[in-house]
Amino acid sequence: MKKKMMYLLLLLSIVSFPFSSLADTPKLEGPYLVTTCGQSPGAVMVRMSALQAGVQAEHNNTLSASDLSGKDVKTLIVTTGTSMKGMGAAGTNVDKEIARCSELIAAAKSAGIVVVGAHVEGMARRTDSSDEASIEAVMKDADVLLVIDDSDSDGFFTEYARKHEKPLIKIKDALAIGPVLK
Amino acid sequence: MDMLTINSVVMILYYFITTFFLLAMVRNFIVTRDVQEALLYAVVMIPFVLRLLRLK
Amino acid sequence: MNIRTAKLIILLFAGSCAAIAGSLFKEHMEYKEAVVASPFLSEVRKLSDYSDAVKGSVNDANVYIFNGPTPGGTVVLLGGTHPEEPVANLSAQIFTENVHPVQGRVIVINRINTSASMATRMGEAYPRFYHISTPWGVKKWRYGDRLATPLHSWPDPEVYVHYPSGQNLAYMDVRNANRTWPGRHDGLLCERTNYALMELIRKEKADIVMDFHEAELEYAVENTIVVHEKGQSVAAMASMMLTSQTFDVPIGMEFSPKALHGLSHREVGDHSDAVSYLVEVAEPMLDRIRGITDEELLMSGKDRFVMKAGEYKLLYSPIDESGWPVEKRTARHVATLMTILQVNNMLAPEKTIILEGIPDYREITENGLGAFFQNPDEAPQERVFYD
Ligand SMILES: [Zn+2]
Numbered sequence: 375m376k377k378k379m380m381y382l383l384l385l386l387s388i389v390s391f392p393f394s395s396l397a398d399t400p401k402l403e404g405p406y407l408v409t410t411c412g413q414s415p416g417a418v419m420v421r422m423s424a425l426q427a428g429v430q431a432e433h434n435n436t437l438s439a440s441d442l443s444g445k446d447v448k449t450l451i452v453t454t455g456t457s458m459k460g461m462g463a464a465g466t467n468v469d470k471e472i473a474r475c476s477e478l479i480a481a482a483k484s485a486g487i488v489v490v491g492a493h494v495e496g497m498a499r500r501t502d503s504s505d506e507a508s509i510e511a512v513m514k515d516a517d518v519l520l521v522i523d524d525s526d527s528d529g530f531f532t533e534y535a536r537k538h539e540k541p542l543i544k545i546k547d548a549l550a551i552g553p554v555l556k
Numbered sequence: 557m558d559m560l561t562i563n564s565v566v567m568i569l570y571y572f573i574t575t576f577f578l579l580a581m582v583r584n585f586i587v588t589r590d591v592q593e594a595l596l597y598a599v600v601m602i603p604f605v606l607r608l609l610r611l612k
Numbered sequence: 613m614n615i616r617t618a619k620l621i622i623l624l625f626a627g628s629c630a631a632i633a634g635s636l637f638k639e640h641m642e643y644k645e646a647v648v649a650s651p652f653l654s655e656v657r658k659l660s661d662y663s664d665a666v667k668g669s670v671n672d673a674n675v676y677i678f679n680g681p682t683p684g685g686t687v688v689l690l691g692g693t694h695p696e697e698p699v700a701n702l703s704a705q706i707f708t709e710n711v712h713p714v715q716g717r718v719i720v721i722n723r724i725n726t727s728a729s730m731a732t733r734m735g736e737a738y739p740r741f742y743h744i745s746t747p748w749g750v751k752k753w754r755y756g757d758r759l760a761t762p763l764h765s766w767p768d769p770e771v772y773v774h775y776p777s778g779q780n781l782a783y784m785d786v787r788n789a790n791r792t793w794p795g796r797h798d799g800l801l802c803e804r805t806n807y808a809l810m811e812l813i814r815k816e817k818a819d820i821v822m823d824f825h826e827a828e829l830e831y832a833v834e835n836t837i838v839v840h841e842k843g844q845s846v847a848a849m850a851s852m853m854l855t856s857q858t859f860d861v862p863i864g865m866e867f868s869p870k871a872l873h874g875l876s877h878r879e880v881g882d883h884s885d886a887v888s889y890l891v892e893v894a895e896p897m898l899d900r901i902r903g904i905t906d907e908e909l910l911m912s913g914k915d916r917f918v919m920k921a922g923e924y925k926l927l928y929s930p931i932d933e934s935g936w937p938v939e940k941r942t943a944r945h946v947a948t949l950m951t952i953l954q955v956n957n958m959l960a961p962e963k964t965i966i967l968e969g970i971p972d973y974r975e976i977t978e979n980g981l982g983a984f985f986q987n988p989d990e991a992p993q994e995r996v997f998y999d
Contacts, residue, residue, distance in 0.1 A: 415865040415867060418865075419848045419851070419852055419865075422848045457866055458832070459833070459838070459868070459872075460869075462870070463867045463869045463871070465871075495864060496862050496864070498862065546856070547862075548855065549852045549857075550856075558798040560800065563765075563766070563767065567766050567767060570766065585619070591615065591618045591619075594615075594618065598625070599626055599629075605630050605634075606633065606634055609634060610763050611633075611634045611638055612637050612734075
């Protein structure tokens with residue numbers, strides 16, 4: 375009996391493993407559009423990492439809902455975590471950023487575009503209330519979460535994905551973004 | 557007159573002010589009959605002397 | 613004891629205090645740092661060769677120029693902007709003493725604000741010197757302040773109005789060589805210094821300018837590359853590569869704010885064709901919360917008070933028992949510049965700069981810094997200079 379149970383468990387784990395990983399890491403498809411919610415360089419990093427993997431990802435830090443019309447886009451990636459220097463440079467603030475991105479995400483969804491909420495700059499972009507606000511605003515509407523190990527070092531995103539039943543793509547670091555976009 | 561010249565003039569004036577206060581302290585040091593006060597004046601004079609010698 | 617005897621004793625006591633302090637300050641101020649330029653040195657110029665704005669001033673620095681045999685890009689390295697950040701001038705000097713340009717050119721200034729390295733910050737009990745042991749003996753550098761000394765630039769204005777933006781900055785920042793870019797010809801010492809540096813950058817047609825710094829762990833802009841928008845792709849790629857492949861503590865990236873004036877990452881990019889980068893690394897010595905302030909802390913970067921602040925999540929950089937040793941800090945800066953060049957060579961091949969002879973991250977952290985400084989007593993004298 376015990377042996378049978380063991381086999382069953384083993385079988386289950388073998389069978390369920392590919393399924394669960396399939397559910398957890400959906401295949402992302404281009405063409406990609408990248409922006410940032412908080413003017414941190416995360417979006418530039420996504421573009422450069424994609425470029426290195428041979429994938430084109432169009433990048434615009436001030437992308438708005440109206441920019442989507444007439445564009446052939448399958449996936450919109452919005453990076454989260456804020457930069458005071460960046461927002462200062464762009465003459466914006468976290469509330470304006472969230473308003474822009476919420477509108478953008480709503481428009482993308484109604485156009486059938488997959489929305490990826492990303493956090494790719496590690497714990498350095500999880501320090502203050504602005505970071506938290508941008509993460510919450512984007513992640514709640516995202517179809518998929520994309521984070522690097524360092525960003526999830528306290529398990530925040532794993533827990534968030536589990537609680538909100540969203541698929542989570544977790545990668546080692548920002549250089550590993552490109553390969554998952556292939 | 558350029559900015560550096562004006563600044564140099566003001567700087568020289570500062571050295572005169574420093575000298576003035578140093579001399580005032582020297583005078584107080586000489587006239588005081590109180591040992592504690594004399595010690596205080598002597599110690600306070602140190603940074604003024606170092607500034608006049610352009611050491612700090 | 614009568615009052616006259618007491619006064620005589622007091623005067624002797626105060627006088628010897630002043631004499632000891634004065635001679636220590638004088639020794640600090642007059643100490644010259646030996647630099648043995650690499651055998652690939654093309655020439656050494658003075659900053660005043662580019663503009664008379666600094667002629668005759670203490671900030672008329674040595675400019676070390678290394679031309680490679682094949683034309684390519686030009687990189688300018690600025691060390692010693694803030695002499696209380698020793699890794700800035702050490703990183704620059706690693707290049708001065710070891711670089712072998714195979715393609716393109718390197719121009720290094722080990723200390724752009726010499727005045728600030730001639731006295732330490734008042735009231736902070738900083739050590740005057742720091743030392744690094746090498747295979748041939750101990751090498752010594754001046755430790756300094758963030759600002760040019762008031763002996764060379766005084767008085768400060770009530771409010772420092774930045775030229776040419778007109779932005780109001782704190783009064784003492786007129787002596788801060790990273791608040792006076794792009795400088796002005798007839799301004800105060802640091803404005804003149806930065807003006808001459810801008811002239812150098814323009815006349816030498818620099819493509820990349822790197823300004824080395826260190827920062828306290830309590831400061832939000834930490835372990836990061838701050839970049840002018842012209843260099844965002846290169847900096848993003850470099851930060852990802854270094855974080856992924858080289859560093860244990862990640863290096864981030866920040867855009868240079870457009871509205872914050874006087875800083876190299878903004879003004880150098882705006883007022884020349886060069887792309888400006890500034891890099892920061894953690895220096896626990898600069899934290900307000902630090903414990904005993906001595907050379908040991910400066911070099912080892914170990915401090916239990918700063919660690920305690922970390923436990924309470926008050927810091928923007930990790931720190932543990934191993935601290936932030938000077939080797940690791942310098943290795944990060946050297947590796948960051950080399951990676952930026954590597955990425956830049958890919959994205960702008962017409963501006964290729966290939967440097968050999970520069971130790972990598974591993975070599976510096978494992979062998980220490982001493983291995984990369986040459987003995988000025990044994991080196992050919994035409995390659996020995998003093999900063
Ligand atoms: Zn600095």
